[in-house]
Amino acid sequence: NEKTYIMLKPDAVKRRLIGEIVSRIEKKGYQITQAKLMTLDKKVIAEHYAHLLHKPFYPNLEAYMTSGPVFGMVVEGENVIAGMRQLMGPTNVYEALPGTIRGDYANNTTENIIHGSDCKEAATIEIKRFFG
Ligand code: ATP
Ligand code: MG
Numbered sequence: 568n569e570k571t572y573i574m575l576k577p578d579a580v581k582r583r584l585i586g587e588i589v590s591r592i593e594k595k596g597y598q599i600t601q602a603k604l605m606t607l608d609k610k611v612i613a614e615h616y617a618h619l620l621h622k623p624f625y626p627n628l629e630a631y632m633t634s635g636p637v638f639g640m641v642v643e644g645e646n647v648i649a650g651m652r653q654l655m656g657p658t659n660v661y662e663a664l665p666g667t668i669r670g671d672y673a674n675n676t677t678e679n680i681i682h683g684s685d686c687k688e689a690a691t692i693e694i695k696r697f698f699g
Contacts, residue, residue, distance in 0.1 A: 568643045570600075571651050572693035574682040577635035579672070580604070585638050588668060588681065595654060597644035601698055604636045614696065627677050639697045648690055651683040 575585055589599065612632045619625050642651060656667025660679055663670035673679040684690035
């Protein structure tokens with residue numbers, strides 16, 4: 568079974584959306600095999616978003632991702648990496664249609680509720696990073 572790393576970002580936790588989003592993932596037929604709440608530091612965010620360190624919005628992203636606990640999960644299922652990206656909706660929140668998680672719950676491209684690995688290599692690295 569394919570695995571992906573999904574992370575509900577601090578705004579999802581603050582807004583009490585963990586249950587609702589977990590429920591959507593389960594209704595799709597995917598299985599949550601590991602999960603935990605954790606507070607991330609700047610160092611792990613810099614590793615996780617290394618491809619964005621040079622972007623003008625990085626300081627905002629860093630402040631956001633360290634602003635409170637996140638809910639990290641390992642999610643398993645057939646073609647789950649692409650399937651979860653589809654359920655999440657696109658990065659640009661103005662392109663995320665209703666019916667997707669970002670489209671339904673986010674109104675800002677930085678504070679966009681959820682992370683999902685974008686390929687198998689990233690999933691392996693991210694699961695190791697957050698679950699050891
Ligand atoms: P994630 O990696 O969090 O699942 P993603 O793969 O859809 O998101 P990335 O390009 O990896 O998108 O960007 C990581 C995160 O950085 C985004 O989820 C968002 O929080 C923030 N971000 C990306 N692009 C922008 C932007 N143009 N303006 C503001 N924030 C952005
Ligand atoms: Mg990404």
